[in-house]
Amino acid sequence: MKAIVVTDQAAEAAGITLAERPGPAPGINDVVVEVRASGFVPAEWEWASTWVDRSGRERTQAVIGHEFAGVVASLGYGTTGFSVGQRVFGITDWHRDGTLAEYAGVEARSLAPLPGNVDFTVGASLPISGLTAWQGLFQHGRVRAGQSVLAHGAAGAVGSVVTQLAREFGAYVIGTGRAADRQAALEFGANEFLDLGHDDLGEVGGVDLVFDVIGGEVQRRSANIVRPGGTLVSVVGPVEARPADGLAIDFVVESVPSQLTEIVDRVRDGRLRTHIGTIVTLDDAIPALNPTERRKGKTVIRVRP
Numbered sequence: 001m002k003a004i005v006v007t008d009q010a011a012e013a014a015g016i017t018l019a020e021r022p023g024p025a026p027g028i029n030d031v032v033v034e035v036r037a038s039g040f041v042p043a044e045w046e047w048a049s050t051w052v053d054r055s056g057r058e059r060t061q062a063v064i065g066h067e068f069a070g071v072v073a074s075l076g077y078g079t080t081g082f083s084v085g086q087r088v089f090g091i092t093d094w095h096r097d098g099t100l101a102e103y104a105g106v107e108a109r110s111l112a113p114l115p116g117n118v119d120f121t122v123g124a125s126l127p128i129s130g131l132t133a134w135q136g137l138f139q140h141g142r143v144r145a146g147q148s149v150l151a152h153g154a155a156g157a158v159g160s161v162v163t164q165l166a167r168e169f170g171a172y173v174i175g176t177g178r179a180a181d182r183q184a185a186l187e188f189g190a191n192e193f194l195d196l197g198h199d200d201l202g203e204v205g206g207v208d209l210v211f212d213v214i215g216g217e218v219q220r221r222s223a224n225i226v227r228p229g230g231t232l233v234s235v236v237g238p239v240e241a242r243p244a245d246g247l248a249i250d251f252v253v254e255s256v257p258s259q260l261t262e263i264v265d266r267v268r269d270g271r272l273r274t275h276i277g278t279i280v281t282l283d284d285a286i287p288a289l290n291p292t293e294r295r296k297g298k299t300v301i302r303v304r305p
């Protein structure tokens, strides 16, 4: 099968190649998916799981990409709940060969059915940003109606979903980003917008929840504006700054089928809009995967027409 593999972290874009690889064999409780489309998060390049397995051994020629939409091609021993030909979407294990390939092996417990009227390209754009927003807001941030949320990077892939879901659940949302992101953040539903290059975070007063997708100095300044009893949730590594009288949580998103269904239901009925910035084919994908290039919105790779 065709697959996009990485060979050398130091080589950056030059270490990404389109290669011919053996297709995956389904393990116990696995599904092999014929991938139709795959999302891509540029920071994957920096994740340890791209380069070592769960025992710390070096991974050679790892297939990158971890979110996908496709069709079940075969079932492993003992797999229940899915049938060959079924449309599915989800996230594959970070340490396992991924989804920028014609086929991917994935644990059945990580999959949800993809409704027939949702395009594979849309389905592939949802799992990582959708679940990250859902889990950060509701599981870790425990946001409630009437609370205030500072949604960093509100025009980005994760931040745009954070903004929409927080509004839907009755929160007041202050979106942040660069000056050029203002209109997009407001269109995703932010009640107001803060330009991080110009406005002072301190002017915000107190918020109940900060959703951090940026880290560094922005995170440090954000910790100071969390109200007593509030929470700073970060998805960019271990939290470096804690609110004086609140919680700080960092997490890595997990594939939870019931939450995938909540998300895709919202896309179907128009409550949620996905933010796809770039769509390319697998054969033409490599320039779009350059980890040093910034792109607006989610990059989706169409693996099959």
Ligand SMILES: NC(=O)c1ccc[n+]([C@@H]2O[C@H](COP(=O)([O-])OP(=O)(O)OC[C@H]3O[C@@H](n4cnc5c(N)ncnc54)[C@H](OP(=O)(O)O)[C@@H]3O)[C@@H](O)[C@H]2O)c1
Pocket (backbone or CB within 6 Å): 041, 043, 044, 128, 129, 132, 152, 153, 154, 155, 156, 157, 158, 159, 176, 177, 178, 181, 196, 197, 213, 214, 218, 234, 235, 236, 237, 251, 252, 253, 294, 295, 296, 297, 298
């Ligand atoms: N832990 C997890 O499970 C998890 C899951 C998903 C994502 N993540 C991480 O979350 C981060 C965001 O992911 P994403 O897919 O949402 O990326 P994205 O689409 O690039 O969104 C990030 C947004 O924040 C903006 N931004 C970044 N730095 C900024 C700054 N200093 N000032 C103002 N705006 C700034 C970006 O603007 P520009 O494009 O102009 O820079 C962009 O609009 C990544 O680091 C990713 O690895 C973690």
